[in-house]
Amino acid sequence: MNSYYEASARERLRLLLDPGTFHEFLPPSERVASPHLLQLDTPAAFDDGIIVGKGLLDGRAVLAAAQEGGFMGGAVGEVHGxxxxGLLERARDERPAAVLLLVESGGVRLHEANAGLIGVSEIMRAVLALRSAGVPVIVLDGGQFGCFGGMGIVARLCDAIVMSEEGRLGLSGPEVIETTCGVEEFDSRDRALVWRTVGGKHRYLLGEADALVADDAAAFRQAAIDLLDTKPDLSLEALTAEHERLGGRLERFGACRDALDIWSALGIAAPEKLPLLEADAFRAAVAGKRA
Amino acid sequence: MDAKTLLAKLFPAGSDVAFDGLFFHGTGESASGKVAIIGSVDAAPIGVELAFRMAADVLEIVREHPARPILLLVDTQGQRLSRRDELLGINGYMAHLAKCLQLARNRGHKIIGLVYSEAVSGGFLASSLLSDHCYALPESQVRVMNLPAMSRITKIPLERLEELSQSSPVFAPGVANYLKMGAIQALWEGDLAQRLAEALDAPTESDSRRQWGEQRDGRRLARAVSERVRHAEP
Amino acid sequence: MEKLIYEFDGGAPVKATQGPAIVGVVGSGNLEVLVEPENLGGRCVVEILTAARGFGDIWKAVLEDFFARHKLADLRISINDVGATPAVVSLRLDQAVESFLGGAS
Structure with a gap:
């Protein structure tokens, strides 16, 4: 078993795609690094923390991008974005079976904040344009830094999200909320609280993540294969249905103080036991109870 | 400028707008017909309810008023920071709003954003930055984060950030920086009704912000790098 | 930031047709090492950009040990460093060469 959580972005791509099929665009040898970091006397990476390219998944052509959390928390700068x-626009030309986004990002890179924010906005528009053109975008989220900030919005713009329990998904990270609003609002050092608020199991129970897998690259691969035939649907009917689901969530859970209250309201008998369960046992325990 | 003064200047022929807390919506009479208006006041933090409310309006406009232009007048200090918003999946509510606006775009609604007071970080991403044409008033404030906070987090001395911000539009707050980097198409001065009429008549192309950023010498890499990836061999 | 360049002579050419290889990550206490074949007149050139100033002597010693182990010619090695220890640097250099010779990239 290969831990997805522990792997680097390059290793994740190698483990996810069919062996030996990955071809990188603008590889490190092209040295397209961030000039803005160097200007602030901060080390830059040859790939600016994101690997983009093409390959095969279960024999089918895909485009894929992987963010490296070890470099600046996977944050989005001008080149990175x-x-x-460019990859998402290429997908509109090439029409692969899907685009895979191996996300790991704290959001906008502050050293080039304006370029990063605009870059995230362009990613959002490009994802929506690509889905409008009928190519699905599948998100994999199980890295050490989670998926936050603008990339948290990007992830929810896509067709499907695969998470492990270790994966985290949100907008403002727990540390940001604690720093701004105080430890009473969100204690970022309370790992159990962080995981049940923004972790994969809660996201799966709310219906935000489509698959919850073990922290195993092979499990992520299989889940991505299973989602390859997803058909993008941005029709009025689909968005009206999403609107009703999101409205229902506010009505049903808007007064809940904690994920445990939500899980309880979903009819799960012993919600406090859920964080302890392995992925298989967890899926069995919550079958038919997701929002 | 407050929202009511702004509406009077944008729509001298009249507008019908309802205010509800931090949110407002309605229609305005422009030179080329009715415009749907969705906005917020008082530097509203955008939380799950506000994003959901704005999305509801977009869906209603799509359903009831085919091809009617949509004007976003969002004043926001950023996303609402709270554990409850994260618990409920605030990023998904913002994404939903973005998808609803994409639906409108796909069905021929022109989407115009005007930053009239404040636009910050995630709140900006989830509102004006979703428009086809994003404009701003010259006195408006646009940023991700102020420089002292940025200095604390990046551990780069404040003096260095202040010094570099004199020559680089890349990280410092300021509407002029966002104009230079291509996120804001133009600043609106003078007759705002006239500016709006011009914007409503302008052709809407695909996302051109990288081209503008390059032409204005604010973002020198984004267009070229994206094109290289798009057209790389094989 | 400090830029350091070292050159080594007397190595043996490696098999041609190998593409570039990269290992490591530009994170605290870590580094990335990019190895590329290039006609350098038989030299091995190492170029380092490091966040930690004033460690030139240590880099030189670590690289001399590395070159003594591998004796490579016509190779460009490019490093982005965020204050990695000599042990981590040696490990990454060995991994990079192994990846390069193994043909994985």
Whole structure:
């Protein structure tokens, strides 16, 4: 078993795609690094923390991008964002079976904050344009830094999200909320609280993540294969249905103080036991109870 | 400028707008017909309810008023920071709003954003930055984060950030920086009704912000790098 | 940031047709190492950009040990460093060469 959580972005791509099929665009040898970091006397990476390219998944052509959390928390700068936008636009030309986004990001890179924010906005528009053109975008989220900030919005713009329990998904990270609003609002060092608020199991129970897998690259691969035939649907009917689901969530859970209250309201008998369960046992325990 | 003064200047022929807390919506009479208006006041933090409310309006406009232009007048200090918003999946509510606006775009609604007061970080991403044409008033404030906070987090001395911000539009707050980097198409001055009429008549193309950023010498890499990835061999 | 360049002579050419290889990550206490074949007149050139200033002597010693182990010619090694220890640097250099010779990239 290969831990997805522990692997680097390059290793994740190698483990996810069919062996030996990955071809990188603008590889490190092209040295398209961030000039803005160097200007602030901060080390830059040859790939600006994102690997983009093409390969095969179960024999089918896909485009894929992987963010490296070990470099600046996977944050989006000008080059990083532009590489992802270019890949999404390429997908409109090439029409692969899907685009895979191996997300791991704290959001906008502060050293180039304006370029990063605009870059995230361009990623959002490019994802929506690609889905409108009928190519599905599948998100994999199980890295050490989670998926936050603008990339948290991007992830929810896509067709499907695969998470492990270790994966985290949100907008403002627990540390940001604690720093701004105080430890009473969100204690970022309370790992159990963080995991049940933004972790994969809660996201799966709310219906935000489509698959919850073990922290195993092979499990992520299989889940991505199973989602390859997803058909993008941005019709009025589909968005009206999503609107009703999101409205229902506010009505049903809007007064809940904690994920445990939500899980309880979903009819799960012993919600406090859920964080302890392995992925298989967890899926069995919550079958038919997801929002 | 407050929202009511702004509406009077944008729509001298009249507008019918209802205010409800931090949210407002309605229609305005422009030179080229009715415009749907969705907005917020008082530097509203965008939380799950506000994003949901705005999405509801977009869906209603799509259903009831085919091809009617949509004007976003969102004043926001950013996303609402709370554990409850995260618990409920605030990023998904913002994404839903973005999808609803994409549906409108796909069905021929022109989407115009005007930053009239404040636009910050995630709140900006989930509102004006979703428009086809994003404009701003010259006195408006646009940023991700102020420089002292940025200095604390990046551990780069504040003096260095202040010094570099004199020559680089890349990280410092300021509407002029966002104009230079291509996120804001133009600043609106003078007759706002006239500016709106011009914007309503302008052709809407695909996302051109990288081209503008390059032409204005604010973002020198984004267009070229994205094109290289798009057209790389094989 | 400090830029350091070292050159080594007397190595043996490696098999041609190998593409570039990269290992490591530009994170605290870590580094990335990019290895590329290039006609350098038989030299091995190492170029380092490091966040930690003033460690030139240590880099030189670590690289001399590395070159003594591998004796490679016509190779460009490019490093982005965020204050990795000599042990981590040696490990990454060995991994990079192994990846390069193994043909994985």
């Amino acid at each position: 532009a590489k992802l936008v």
